[in-house]
């Protein structure tokens with residue numbers, strides 16, 4: 001199957017299929033320490049947040065999703081216009097397709113055309129790195145005038161794809177080389193199976209500026225690939241580290257100057273607040289965004305984000321915290 005058709009299938013399955021993990025993110029293990037005396041005005045609460053030296057209106061990164069087929073133009077256009085107007089960072093989907101078929105570049109370029117000042121991250125798979133030249137990487141960055149490069153690690157997804165990659169060697173050394181050579185920061189993410197503390201420590205040591213955990217509890221890429229497969233193997237559908245376990249392990253590393261994004265099953269503002277309490281600098285979401293865009297376009301995305309922002313402000317008020325950056329573990333109670 002061509003990359004173009006695969007990308008199309010991914011979007012439609014994530015919008016209408018049952019592709020979520022059975023296991024949960026783990027956020028439900030925590031309650032907030034409600035503050036009956038917040039002594040704060042709702043209007044004074046600051047929900048902005050910093051990532052890679054830039055201030056954004058809200059601690060939400062729109063995760064890398066699509067590009068590389070004609071239908072992706074409309075999706076990337078909506079996401080780009082939304083992020084430009086809301087001052088939110090976002091990533092385009094894997095740019096492998098446009099390296100193989102230069103005519104697909106337009107579906108990525110549209111992101112920069114519609115978001116001239118936004119923070120936009122390029123995207124490529126870790127296991128593709130050994131085959132790519134310096135010119136390939138530069139082409140991916142140039143097409144969207146990227147502010148960062150995201151490298152995604154997705155061994156589970158690749159193994160579940162009959163046509164997927166089977167060689168996962170030499171990825172770390174390539175990440176290390178790019179961190180040294182590129183002028184833009186390198187961010188590394190999973191795609192839903194999570195990044196452990198041990199792996200994050202290696203990535204930070206290699207020079208990754210940001211690790212995005214993309215943990216289990218949201219989209220299961222084993223389920224997505226099984227929904228497309230002629231001979232599905234459901235044994236790995238629930239394989240992955242819950243998002244909260246990733247956050248607990250990685251925030252314990254306390255690596256100075258490196259940042260952490262919480263993603264994988266982020267479904268509402270309370271998940272975002274809990275993630276920030278657990279040490280994340282930012283949250284990110286994919287599936288809720290693509291659902292809103294495909295079902296209701298820009299309006300759907302605005303409605304989803306409006307509610308997220310309002311509820312997040314309420315949560316901060318109910319904790320008596322005046323800024324998103326003031327959240328920490330003391331505001332959480334772990335259920336017994």
Ligand SMILES: Cc1cc2nc3c(=O)[nH]c(=O)nc-3n(C[C@H](O)[C@H](O)[C@H](O)COP(=O)(O)O)c2cc1C
Pocket residue numbers: 010011014063064065066092093094123151152189190191192214217218219263264265266284285286287288290
């Ligand atoms: C339709 C769709 C396409 C995706 N394509 C990519 C991709 O090209 N590159 C990537 O790094 N992650 C990709 N992802 C993974 C997401 O960025 C994210 O890490 C993962 O879905 C977990 O987040 P969620 O539970 O909020 O969906 C994709 C996700 C969706 C829903």
